[in-house]
Amino acid sequence: MQSKILTIYLSENDTYKGKSAHQAIIEFLLENDVAGATAIKGIEGYGVHSIIHKTSILRLGMDLPIIVQAVDEEEKLRNTLPELKKMIPDELIVMQDVEILAGEKRS
Numbered sequence: 001m002q003s004k005i006l007t008i009y010l011s012e013n014d015t016y017k018g019k020s021a022h023q024a025i026i027e028f029l030l031e032n033d034v035a036g037a038t039a040i041k042g043i044e045g046y047g048v049h050s051i052i053h054k055t056s057i058l059r060l061g062m063d064l065p066i067i068v069q070a071v072d073e074e075e076k077l078r079n080t081l082p083e084l085k086k087m088i089p090d091e092l093i094v095m096q097d098v099e100i101l102a103g104e105k106r107s
Helices: 021-031 074-087
Strands: 002-011 036-041 065-070 092-099
Touching: 002 021, 002 074, 021 036, 021 065, 021 074, 065 074, 074 092
Parallel strands: none
Antiparallel strands: 002 065, 002 092, 036 065
C-alpha cells in the first residue's frame, strides 16, 4: 500500500501549551486518527538556526534533537498540517512517499 511519512524535526526544549512539543504532536495525531506516529530522540544534530545540539557531560541542560514521524494516507496527513504549523511554526516538516509492506492499521 502506498502511503506517506510525515517527519517533523524538533528539539527537546520545544514546547506547546505547557508540554513538550513532541508529546503535544503525538497526542494531536492520535486525536486525528493518524495511523501511527513515533517520537525519536537523536544524539546530535542541527537545524535552521545552525546550532549543533548534542549530549555533553559539561552541559547543564540538554536540548537534543527529536524527530516525530507519522505514517498514513497523504490526504489525512495533509489535513493535519495547518494545525501542526500553528503548533510549531518555525520547525522543519517534510513528507515522503513510503510503501507499507506489513503492519497496516486495522479498523
